[in-house]
Amino acid sequence: MTDGQVLPGEGGSAGYGRVASEGVDTSHGPILYLEDITVSFDGFRALNKLTLTIDEGELRCIIGPNGAGKTTMMDVITGKTRADAGSVFFGQSIDLSRLSEAQIAQAGIGRKFQKPTVFENHTVFENLELAMKTDKTVRASLQAKLGAQQLERIGRTLDLIQLSEQAGKMAGLLSHGQKQWLEIGMLLMQEPKLVLLDEPVAGMTDEETERTADLLKNLAGEHSVVVVEHDMEFIARIANIVTVLHEGSVLAEGTLDQLKANERVIEVYLGR
Numbered sequence: 001m002t003d004g005q006v007l008p009g010e011g012g013s014a015g016y017g018r019v020a021s022e023g024v025d026t027s028h029g030p031i032l033y034l035e036d037i038t039v040s041f042d043g044f045r046a047l048n049k050l051t052l053t054i055d056e057g058e059l060r061c062i063i064g065p066n067g068a069g070k071t072t073m074m075d076v077i078t079g080k081t082r083a084d085a086g087s088v089f090f091g092q093s094i095d096l097s098r099l100s101e102a103q104i105a106q107a108g109i110g111r112k113f114q115k116p117t118v119f120e121n122h123t124v125f126e127n128l129e130l131a132m133k134t135d136k137t138v139r140a141s142l143q144a145k146l147g148a149q150q151l152e153r154i155g156r157t158l159d160l161i162q163l164s165e166q167a168g169k170m171a172g173l174l175s176h177g178q179k180q181w182l183e184i185g186m187l188l189m190q191e192p193k194l195v196l197l198d199e200p201v202a203g204m205t206d207e208e209t210e211r212t213a214d215l216l217k218n219l220a221g222e223h224s225v226v227v228v229e230h231d232m233e234f235i236a237r238i239a240n241i242v243t244v245l246h247e248g249s250v251l252a253e254g255t256l257d258q259l260k261a262n263e264r265v266i267e268v269y270l271g272r
Helices: 069-080 103-107 124-131 139-141 147-162 178-187 206-219 232-237 256-260 263-270
Strands: 029-039 043-055 059-063 085-090 109-113 194-198 225-229 239-248 250-256
Touching: 029 069, 029 194, 043 085, 043 225, 043 250, 059 069, 059 206, 059 232, 069 109, 069 194, 069 225, 085 109, 103 109, 109 178, 124 147, 124 178, 124 194, 139 194, 147 178, 147 206, 178 206, 206 225, 206 232, 232 256, 239 256, 239 263, 250 256, 250 263, 256 263
Parallel strands: 059 225, 059 239, 109 194, 194 225
Antiparallel strands: 029 043, 029 085, 239 250
């Protein structure tokens, strides 16, 4: 059975099957490939033959004016929106257009929205425990007991998101920035290969923004990370390659310095 092969009648929502679990084939480099993706809503073309490639272990920033197609792009990747035309592949052979949102998450793609969503009446530790990639059936949950390996995973994640000292604190009492880090940690407990982040530093203090930059740079390599963001100072801290979207397609791509010298990018985005 090859990666992405779907088994009819097994799990998932109606009309979908179970994603094969052998892993994501990135033997040829890219972990995500969108080709000629087109999406229209009531005559408005949100994506217009969008083609984009993300390499394994890469940290990519996506920028662009409002209405450029950034959110729709992430919706297509995660299965929330179906493309009218084009193809989207995770690794060499997992066709995301054939999978449900739940199956795409199971395949190894995690998404964090702008507003943090945590279990506020549970501790930081419990939030990570609840998010852990395990058997979620009722019987398994009732019999669940954390082993040494699971405890170690939670501990490593707490260290990574710099919340070890808050492990026993109720999530609802965390600062805005800490809630953002906790939700990123919850994503990591699902063991994603690709992480999509929507404006992760919106509303953060300068110190929190700096710590988030360090966190995302630490994630790159072990994970592929795609960041949609408007804060250009933050992007300057983390980005190697930046993609500019405009009117549903790629306007330009390169280093931030290259984009700052691109007259078309200045006209449609940076000059605003």
